[in-house]
Amino acid sequence: MRKLFITVYIFFAGVSFAFSDTIEGGQVVDTFLFTAVKEIPITSVKNQSSSGTCWCFSGLGMIESELLRIGRGEFDLSEMFVVHKNYSDKARKYVRMHGETNFSPGGSFADVLDCIRDYGIVPEEVKDGLNYGDTIHRHGELDNLTKSYVSALVKANRLTTAWYEGYSGILDAYLGVCPDTFTFGGRTFTPKSFAESLGINIDDYISITSFTHHPFYTQFPIEVQDNWRWSQSYNLPLEEMMEIIDSAIDKGYTVAWASDVSEAGFRTGVAVIPDVNAEAGPGSDQAHWLNLSKEEREDKVKKLSGPVPEKSITQELRQEAFDNFETTDDHGMLLYGKAKDQNGTLYYLVKNSWGTNNKYNGIWYASVPFVAYKTTNIVVHRDAIPKAIRQKLKLGN
Numbered sequence: 209m210r211k212l213f214i215t216v217y218i219f220f221a222g223v224s225f226a227f228s229d230t231i232e233g234g235q236v237v238d239t240f241l242f243t244a245v246k247e248i249p250i251t252s253v254k255n256q257s258s259s260g261t262c263w264c265f266s267g268l269g270m271i272e273s274e275l276l277r278i279g280r281g282e283f284d285l286s287e288m289f290v291v292h293k294n295y296s297d298k299a300r301k302y303v304r305m306h307g308e309t310n311f312s313p314g315g316s317f318a319d320v321l322d323c324i325r326d327y328g329i330v331p332e333e334v335k336d337g338l339n340y341g342d343t344i345h346r347h348g349e350l351d352n353l354t355k356s357y358v359s360a361l362v363k364a365n366r367l368t369t370a371w372y373e374g375y376s377g378i379l380d381a382y383l384g385v386c387p388d389t390f391t392f393g394g395r396t397f398t399p400k401s402f403a404e405s406l407g408i409n410i411d412d413y414i415s416i417t418s419f420t421h422h423p424f425y426t427q428f429p430i431e432v433q434d435n436w437r438w439s440q441s442y443n444l445p446l447e448e449m450m451e452i453i454d455s456a457i458d459k460g461y462t463v464a465w466a467s468d469v470s471e472a473g474f475r476t477g478v479a480v481i482p483d484v485n486a487e488a489g490p491g492s493d494q495a496h497w498l499n500l501s502k503e504e505r506e507d508k509v510k511k512l513s514g515p516v517p518e519k520s521i522t523q524e525l526r527q528e529a530f531d532n533f534e535t536t537d538d539h540g541m542l543l544y545g546k547a548k549d550q551n552g553t554l555y556y557l558v559k560n561s562w563g564t565n566n567k568y569n570g571i572w573y574a575s576v577p578f579v580a581y582k583t584t585n586i587v588v589h590r591d592a593i594p595k596a597i598r599q600k601l602k603l604g605n
Contacts, residue, residue: 250559258345264287267290290319312355328404330399412590413587414589415587427443464586526581535582541572553575
């Protein structure tokens with residue numbers, strides 16, 4: 209998950225939003241109108257800016273929402289503490305593998321969970337990671353330096369004992385030193401003692417996926433570059449993965465969501481899978497879809513100014529897109545609720561990490577077909593998983 213975007217800073221959440229690109233005779237003819245039907249409390253929308261760290265912003269966004277859910281209050285946790293620790297772990301693995309593994313800014317939700325388990329966590333005010341004279345995250349220089357450094361190491365015939373200290377110096381210079389102790393709320397913590405004080409059990413969070421190239425109800429490491437830890441996910445049929453998402457949201461749990469966002473239907477705050485070959489639209493206002501040519505439909509999709517008919521997603525269609533590289537592991541976000549458009553079509557509320565200077569102030573609306581088609585994996589609390597599915601996965605009652 210590595211998409212880079214530059215955006216800005218204000219958070220606003222509301223019940224319904226609309227936008228229009230097409231107006232004829234003063235009448236809106238193409239518009240999205242969303243009304244939220246279920247919203248789980250979330251913390252403010254953050255801005256990953258020019259960094260490939262969506263995996264961290266979305267993973268920590270889930271943990272922050274979990275803290276709200278269990279009554280611990282609102283926390284702003286440090287993404288760059290997690291990034292610092294993972295960039296260190298990634299370099300060790302890359303060198304040990306003689307460069308035969310992925311080394312990039314991207315990562316997975318497992319990187320967030322493993323960091324908290326192994327190293328702890330700190331508040332944002334303790335480590336904002338902006339140690340290079342800027343007010344937003346700009347990692348181009350840092351990423352170039354770290355990649356050049358480890359690439360030079362693996363070309364050497366023999367490593368010196370100084371390599372890791374030198375690499376750590378780069379991270380410390382750009383992201384700031386990770387503190388051994390700090391004071392927060394009048395108490396002194398280590399990163400691990402602070403994590404323990406939050407009352408989150410990292411082992412409660414389960415990764416789920418759905419592909420047919422591995423047996424269902426088993427675990428496997430999803431074959432995407434940014435899964436450099438080779439962390440495992442439980443493999444389920446598509447309908448059961450979607451059932452978990454719905455069950456989680458209905459029970460008040462957010463869902464960390466990894467997805468492909470390279471589709472033409474992912475734009476301007478909306479994520480849909482348009483069906484340019486559809487024979488009818490989802491509502492009366494889409495009846496004119498029948499009278500459009502395929503080219504006209506494709507042009508309408510490019511504008512995406514209102515609801516369009518969507519594809520019916522099957523397990524086979526999903527697998528084909530993954531196998532032919534159409535579905536890639538692009539971006540991490542957070543599902544935190546449900547909404548309906550003016551036709552009654554269901555969407556998931558999505559907290560993104562591209563700031564708030566956009567259509568819906570940092571919030572996106574992802575249709576059920578889009579999520580079914582383009583999800584690479586999700587992470588949820590085990591209690592959010594329906595009991596019958598937990599038993600199939602041998603996760604207990």
